[in-house]
Amino acid sequence: MAAAEGQWVLMATGRTPTNIAVIKYWGKRDEALILPINDSISVTLDPDHLSATTTVAVSPSFPSDRMWLNGKEISLLGGRFQSCLREIRKRARDFEDKEKGVKIKKEDWDKLHVHIASYNNFPTAAGLASSAAGLACFVFTLGKLMNAKEDYGELSSIARQGSGSACRSIYGGFVKWCMGEKDDGSDSIAVQLADETHWNDLVIIIAVVSSKQKETSSTSGMRDSVETSPLLQYRAQTVVPGRVLKMEEAIKNRDFESFAKLTCADSNQFHAVCLDTSPPIFYMNDTSHRIISLVEKWNHSEGTPQVAYTFDAGPNAVLIAQNRKTAAHLLQKLLYYFPPQDNDLSRCRRIAFHERRRGSSSTSRDEDTGSEIQGRC
């Protein structure tokens, strides 16, 4: 290390969008390495909307690793953060900033502590994949800072060890997380099925039914399902493989009908498995059910799907419309049936439309494509 110790700080900021699974991940075959029991497929959102922004700083003056999430310090001692830190440090390379007179050899990164500040521009732990965005951003930005080799597959594998679905947020567009077969997890990585330009007339509307933190975390929920649901393994081994193939085909052909049917059916099956868990897990509530009924009735009356719905580990609806016209129609219906300003309605009927976003968007961390990674200072 050059420059007097404590005299300098290196910093990088990244922004990573969340992703929404259309074929769901639920259940691990290895808790420590976060290896799933089935493949999953997701669409990455536009980073302008639901995303995590993370700044990572390193300095010889930092006596320990520390992290702040949404302004509040959280522990970095958990195995997940430690795995990501360790894996990125392993891949760190020589770095030099001549202007600042800072030179770090790859073996010296181990001696430097990091400070991490992350911020989600949407509700945290409310079933909107905040941890996917957060961990992917953490890994990506740390990799940038430490000058790690940029192999996206490898980065996705590291992000996976932070939060399973984070591996899918490394790419924009449509992404498949291949479960892999190896015990060491080295083949459990994400791959991009189609980039963000492939099917860009889709519009995604997120209806935030509740921004409360969920009662059952995804981690403990899926552990309980693996241990107690008689239906889960059948789903993973027999139902999902066929659905993954059909979903890949639907995405390739921009076949909205198949895409919508598969998306809705897989969301419902994931929640069915939650209900088949002991004790049962309820992520959806009456308002979620009403949104589903609204969409189902509309799709039925039109004879062909107009909108797909999917719910992650929370009551909030992710609605995917075929195009802007359908999205406008959908919004109209939602606002009619769930008026946000109607205080007479009981709490379970209120709904807020938190964000409106265009689907299949890009990550914006890559310096070559309009990156948000800021210069080192």
Added chain:
Amino acid sequence: MAAAEGQWVLMATGRTPTNIAVIKYWGKRDEALILPINDSISVTLDPDHLSATTTVAVSPSFPSDRMWLNGKEISLLGGRFQSCLREIRKRARDFEDKEKGVKIKKEDWDKLHVHIASYNNFPTAAGLASSAAGLACFVFTLGKLMNAKEDYGELSSIARQGSGSACRSIYGGFVKWCMGEKDDGSDSIAVQLADETHWNDLVIIIAVVSSKQKETSSTSGMRDSVETSPLLQYRAQTVVPGRVLKMEEAIKNRDFESFAKLTCADSNQFHAVCLDTSPPIFYMNDTSHRIISLVEKWNHSEGTPQVAYTFDAGPNAVLIAQNRKTAAHLLQKLLYYFPPQDNDLSRCRRIAFHERRRGSSSTSRDEDTGSEIQGRC
């Protein structure tokens, strides 16, 4: 037929309790004969509480078959009523009332029309098995009136053709509906596992969350599940057979822990299959979920199950307590968390405790054991 035509009326009244499945029936392999895709097990309630009371009358002066349900005339043209009428008429025997001077030969029953008036003392079509009680009562009382041979297995098979689960209401206590294997359904009958005295410290509390008629009838719901749920056949073929054996064992040994765990798990799995149906079927609502959470937390904190819950095709909770003491404790908890008088609570949180009943009760239609079948007039 003796006596001048139109001069006489023969009448019989019966009362049949509803039954609550602890291993659920969901899915038919034959729609017309009502043959199920798996065995099911139920407990028959005390007829003093949730029951159907049916009066059947026959007279040469009746020009056609007619039926009234809860005071409102309904059509008897449906295949289900017709099947039951046809099957009982087939089994009718010679009858004579010397006092009235009425004599009917078995072949003459075919020429006589019936009037049927049925009344449920609990919400109809709200997922409390009203059709089970109603159809069983219809078959039983008609059989009495027409002097049909009283083979309970055969009566259960006729009631089955009216409403599948009605076959289980023919007996008191714990009852198993054997799915059978034959194409003609002749081996798809109910058998009594244990009579109403076997485990009579159980107490059943029914928490009526809503007495509204359900949106999706059981008939169309299970048809949709059979056609669209990838999980249903796996449940029927792989999960249920093992559960049926364990449940029979639990009932035999009055093993409440096993009984409660199986009951809750099977209720949840049935609703999971409903959710896995396309479009998904939601019978439970937020209040149902809150009741489940209350019971699960209580059972967990005690280390051993105090209460089992089960939900049929509706939001209403059937809660089975191990004994009177536990039942009192349960009622106390329910009344605390769901105060019936609190009008400030939103509709989805209100709950009424409609009935309190002792479990595993007898049917009361058998003339040998204090029957409610009234004399012919």
